[in-house]
Amino acid sequence: MKDGDADDISQKLPGAEGALQVLQDRSFSGLEGRVCSETMKGIAEMGFTEMTEIQAKSIPPLLEGRDLVGSAKTGSGKTLAFLIPAVELIYKMHFMPRNGAGVVIISPTRELAMQTYGVLRELMKYHQHTYGLIMGGANRQAEAKNLGRGVNIIVATPGRLLDHLQGTPDFVYKNLQCLIIDEADRILDIGFEEELKQIINLLPKRRQTMLFSATTTAKTEALTKLALKKEPFYVGVDDTKEMATVEGLEQGYVVCPSEKRFLLLFTFLKKNRKKKVMVFFSSCMSVKFHHELLNYIDLPVMSIHGKQKQTKRTSTFFQFCNAETGILLCTDVAARGLDIPAVDWIVQYDPPDDPKEYIHRVGRTARGEGSQGHALLILRPEELGFLRYLKQARVPLNEFDFSWSKIADIQLQLEKLIGKNYFLNQSAKEAYKAYVRAYDSHSLKNIFDIETLDLPKVAKSFGFLAAPCVDLSKYDTLPSRHKTNNLSPTSIKGED
Incomplete structure (x- = not known):
């Protein structure tokens, strides 16, 4: 992939001029x-x-x-x-x-x-x-x-x-x-x-x-x-101006099909490698795999997840805090409550379990009065119903627009790498299975319905030509990631 391909994404991704499809000039003459x-x-x-x-x-x-x-x-x-x-x-x-x-x-x-x-x-x-x-x-x-x-x-x-x-x-x-x-x-x-x-x-x-x-x-x-x-x-429309998230935070979402998710993430991270970025995943195995993969293809990243020893997590945390730039991959449990200064971007690669978790995630950026930050939520077309829950929780999101022609097309290289490298292949397999299991345990099953997952396309985002087998039957007794099953939008309120 050419560096220019990654750089061009800044023309359309959030944070760039003209990214939001909202008329800045509100006079009717502008029409x-x-x-x-x-x-x-x-x-x-x-x-x-x-x-x-x-x-x-x-x-x-x-x-x-x-x-x-x-x-x-x-x-x-x-x-x-x-x-x-x-x-x-x-x-x-x-x-x-x-x-x-x-x-x-x-x-x-x-x-x-x-x-x-x-x-x-x-x-x-x-x-x-x-x-x-x-x-x-x-x-x-x-x-x-x-x-x-x-x-x-x-x-x-x-x-x-x-x-x-x-x-x-x-x-x-x-x-x-x-x-x-x-x-x-x-x-x-x-x-x-x-x-x-x-x-x-x-x-x-x-x-x-x-x-x-x-x-x-x-x-x-x-x-x-x-x-x-x-x-x-x-x-x-925000009628009260009382938002569940801080004012200096520019928040938005992009609609991305399963098979393009990694390509979007890679392009975005390559473009923003000189900034401070946190990326959230739904499982420890997914963090582990993407950490190994991105470092292997010369995009340096750090990681924090629940399967690491506490000493490793602590040292990585301080390393990221003290760095002027850097990319940290993490899970919710590992990152919750961490006070990390000057984070430019929060990327939610895997969707949060509910609006409260979303608010916790984006709370890592734009901390303190007058601070600025950006948050990007990546959703599959089938997951757009989650936006209604966020709006009910007073979370203001706009759709960020970008051109797919600017996304790095490294799919063939990814598939070759996963096919040939035994250790990455095994890690990818565990990450893929963990992603599917986490999806199956999502509390908002009316939005995040595993029946809507096209598994061969999901597998492509992990570098597979064919989807590995995932046996969910032995996980049927597992509780959802939270106990708030069958949430309705009206039952969720934003945090102060």
């Missing part, structure tokens, strides 16, 4: 060129000049077609946050009445549906596309007639929408491009769970989906899984 003039005129006439936090965070990824889960309450400006990208989508696709519904917005109550419709009407002032409101209590026959003529953007309550989907033959929705579920928690609270499931099953699967909710519950989590098929972009 010019990305949003059509008709919409811009509507925004201006509504009297809006500055975007709210949820708008600045949501509009850019939505304009790019991303699915999105937003944590925001009424009054945060979320209505425009989803309406502007929705209108832009219909505009760019040149929707005509004969194309039928392109966007469906589901609101929990008639009152909120009418409010949303009112904002939409103002935003659509200079557009030619059709839009309408359907809700319980209104004239169903008139609604059906209107739907038959073709309504491009529909604001609806769940019960009446399902009624029309099932019983209005002239309602064209096969061309649907976007589904927006507003105040999902309220929709579920008032008993529309079954209707929502039926609606989602009736609508076309290939679509953009946005879901907004003020709170996270087991039901909203299940709805998110059902409604959002693609990797969603998660945004949240």
Whole structure:
């Protein structure tokens, strides 16, 4: 691998300019060129000049077609946050009445549906596309007639929408491009769970989906899984400014498939070898293997884990503390409570067991008033539900963006090395098995489900061409890494 390949990652990884997909300029004029003039005129006439936090965070990824889960309450400006990208989508696709519904917005109550419709009407002032409101209590026959003529953007309550989907033959929705579920928690609270499931099953699967909710519950989590098929972009608004983690800490996550995890880690560490970095793993054997591997390929690292003698752990600890730069690989138990000064990066290579453990890990950086630090959480696409637990625990995370073309492609060299070097091969095998066992013992099994692991792809990240056999049956009686099984997001609170 060329050194330049590693260095280029700094252009996109967190800590670099432009890494966050959040508009730094919050003026609506900053959307010019990305949003059509008709919409811009509507925004201006509504009297809006500055975007709210949820708008600045949501509009850019939505304009790019991303699915999105937003944590925001009424009054945060979320209505425009989803309406502007929705209108832009219909505009760019040149929707005509004969194309039928392109966007469906589901609101929990008639009152909120009418409010949303009112904002939409103002935003659509200079557009030619059709839009309408359907809700319980209104004239169903008139609604059906209107739907038959073709309504491009529909604001609806769940019960009446399902009624029309099932019983209005002239309602064209096969061309649907976007589904927006507003105040999902309220929709579920008032008993529309079954209707929502039926609606989602009736609508076309290939679509953009946005879901907004003020709170996270087991039901909203299940709805998110059902409604959002693609990797969603998660945004949240901190309403109280009371965070569970310190203010000088820039925190984010990257979505990485199993087979690319080591390539990402290697590239990141090579780029940051002149900084002070701590990397967390889920098992002692994984720390041991990666310590041996990285040192073997000339990327010097230190390690602390529970299977080391206390004297070794202590000497390594002081060595890392006194060093100006260095990389320390560790497990949670070994590192908890350590007061290590001036750590630049905390990398969570393996996911923490719960938000509390996350907070403990990142507490190793940005310690003390005015201190700065960075935290990177690496998640598989199937693990993105963990972000909802973190948001509930008042942990503010943004998605860090980077280009896979900048990741060092050393997979073939890794596989050759593990295939030829007996000692590294044995160490890799033990680390792989320990990773799978640790995953199987995770307390948040609804998020970290071993059934979602593609074991051959996991094995690739340890340098194997074929996955070694792992017998989990003898570990069935092992407790989870913590006793907090079956946690719900609402039961977790951040630390002071």
